[in-house]
Amino acid sequence: MAVTMNDVARAAGVSLKTVSNVINDYEFIRPATKQRVLDAIEELGYETNLTARSLRSGKTSMLGLVLADLSVPYYAELASDIMKAAWARGYRVLVEQSGNEADHEKSALQGQFRSLTDGLLFIPLSLDAEQIIRAAGKKPLVLLGEFVQDPRLDMVLIQNHEASAAVTAHLLAGGRRRIAVLGAHDGDTTGSNGLRLNGYKAALAAAGVEYDPALVIGCEWRRDGGADAIARLLDSGVAFDAVFGLNDVVALGALHELLVRGKRVPDEIAVAGFDDIDEARFASPSLTTVEPGRAEIAERAVELLINRIEGKGSADKVEQPEAEFSLRVRQSAP
Amino acid sequence: MAVTMNDVARAAGVSLKTVSNVINDYEFIRPATKQRVLDAIEELGYETNLTARSLRSGKTSMLGLVLADLSVPYYAELASDIMKAAWARGYRVLVEQSGNEADHEKSALQGQFRSLTDGLLFIPLSLDAEQIIRAAGKKPLVLLGEFVQDPRLDMVLIQNHEASAAVTAHLLAGGRRRIAVLGAHDGDTTGSNGLRLNGYKAALAAAGVEYDPALVIGCEWRRDGGADAIARLLDSGVAFDAVFGLNDVVALGALHELLVRGKRVPDEIAVAGFDDIDEARFASPSLTTVEPGRAEIAERAVELLINRIEGKGSADKVEQPEAEFSLRVRQSAP
DNA sequence: CACGTGATCTGCAACGATGTATCCCAGCAG
DNA sequence: CTGCTGGGATACATCGTTGCAGATCACGTG
Incomplete structure (x- = not known):
């Protein structure tokens, strides 16, 4: 059904692997070859199958975001910021609503949800630090929203x-x-x-x-x-x-x-x-x-999580950056 | 790294396929065998790799939701409802923010995003029906939010x-x-x-x-x-x-x-x-x-999209259900 | 002129699951 | 005793991509 690399390879008269190389910006490809491949891609309307790529590479380029409910304005606005920050770094965000239920939070931490993501941003509401550490697997995890505080966990703090x-x-x-x-x-x-x-x-x-x-x-x-x-x-x-x-x-x-x-x-x-x-x-x-520094929180959290995923930064040191807040004086309390 | 079906199979002394059969509730398995497999799964902490399953089965069990921005309360509340409706039917929702830009909407319709989802819920704001039809692939698509109206497209209507x-x-x-x-x-x-x-x-x-x-x-x-x-x-x-x-x-x-x-x-x-x-x-x-009947819109849209995905319902007839609205009289205009 | 070097491209295996075909065996009819 | 039936389990290919290890070829060097 869908156009695969194989089809493109055949159309361009090169090997499947060369198509892959073109797509992944491999350095040593003759411009002429590259162009032929790109033309074939264009002509056939080829789209890389992200599922296959994920399976092979072991990365999904998706971040999980676990929060209580998107209908809560603060979470919605935070989620929006997080998605933009992730997008700018080549990641997508998969949101999971826990409904503020402990079971649901736990299953989001361990369950199949994790196999879809490279790492998790988690706004815990029901679970405590001990439960989180126990439930969490080995995948990167960054906490937000500071209901939980613990020196063993990466998190972005609100003051x-x-x-x-x-x-x-x-x-x-x-x-x-x-x-x-x-x-x-x-x-x-x-x-x-x-x-x-x-x-x-x-x-x-x-x-x-x-x-x-x-x-x-x-x-x-x-x-x-x-x-x-x-x-x-x-x-x-x-x-x-x-x-x-x-x-x-x-x-x-x-x-x-x-x-x-x-x-x-x-x-x-x-x-x-x-x-x-x-x-x-x-x-x-x-x-x-x-x-509370919402934009900064989103930015820092995404950055920290992606650093963990990609193995950048000091691997062993727990990070807990703190966002800057600012008072907004308005009519209700001048 | 991760535990695979193969590990489980070895531990339970059965074939890989039998493990697969147990997980997918295949009918003809001796209770004793099934139990052995389940025990092994439990013991090893096995989780099915959804990426691999998707690749093999061609389904991701994810719905795409394209909207302008989650920080808009109506969209956030609608998204929340949609996610719950999808969840209840065994689907997850991957949200894509278009920022109300035509390019972004178009790329969401065609791009790689689609290969991650089995179908799309789309709240168009910049594209018109013609552009949508041209850009959309063959995957199921249901429109929401009625900025666009066209007899050729499935959509849930607001009155x-x-x-x-x-x-x-x-x-x-x-x-x-x-x-x-x-x-x-x-x-x-x-x-x-x-x-x-x-x-x-x-x-x-x-x-x-x-x-x-x-x-x-x-x-x-x-x-x-x-x-x-x-x-x-x-x-x-x-x-x-x-x-x-x-x-x-x-x-x-x-x-x-x-x-x-x-x-x-x-x-x-x-x-x-x-x-x-x-x-x-x-x-x-x-x-x-x-x-405008938000809960009903979410419900109908998810139901319609999943029916399309799973091939239920009349395949060829375009569906355009209409949600019931109700007036809410409050203080600002009694 | 043989040879090392690096650019360019290719083939094969593998990621972890599922579909298809097949095999084995117990039970039972003829 | 043979052949058939169907439950229960298995083997193998396969989904579409990328990592790894080569193969090929042109080119300059000693």
């Missing part, structure tokens, strides 16, 4: 603590003293939630403001999670003058609910988030948030 | 005209008479923009309201496009009491700009969109919009 502290400090500088936190529980110390909560605490301490666990409300990192959380807080009667959603959709969900309930933002209550998704800029009022 | 008319009718029913349209030009008749514009016109006509081209503002289908467009309209001094953004992000961008400029929504100006992205529900005010 959760510092960025969170910066947001909090900004709210404090605006005169807020009772800052509610949505998306973490009082005891959390690990994962994005824990790290961001700790950054919040550190900023409070630095400003001499007392930490009140009653202001810390756990919720799913979704819009409705944020809306529910703020509703519970309002209903509880606890006083607060600012809200820090540990990611943007939580903050936006809370913002929505606050406005529904007739609160004035930012006059009565300031709102801030974390991620700087595109939507944050166009919310009403626009959302103050922190940009 | 652009009807849904758009429904939104417009809703605004009219709310007493609005000067409804601005963002995201189309006066002359447009094809593509989502043209079809939706026509739906708008039809609803006006049905209500006996005159069509005013000055209310139709072209813009990119992005947040900033919507914001710019409404800014231009406001600056032009043309009077209007409602805005229909031809998709949600345009509407949300416009909504943002209206609020920035101190307009009251919906009291002074009502706003409606098209797509019902998750964000619409949590905007402030929440956005009235139309749900």
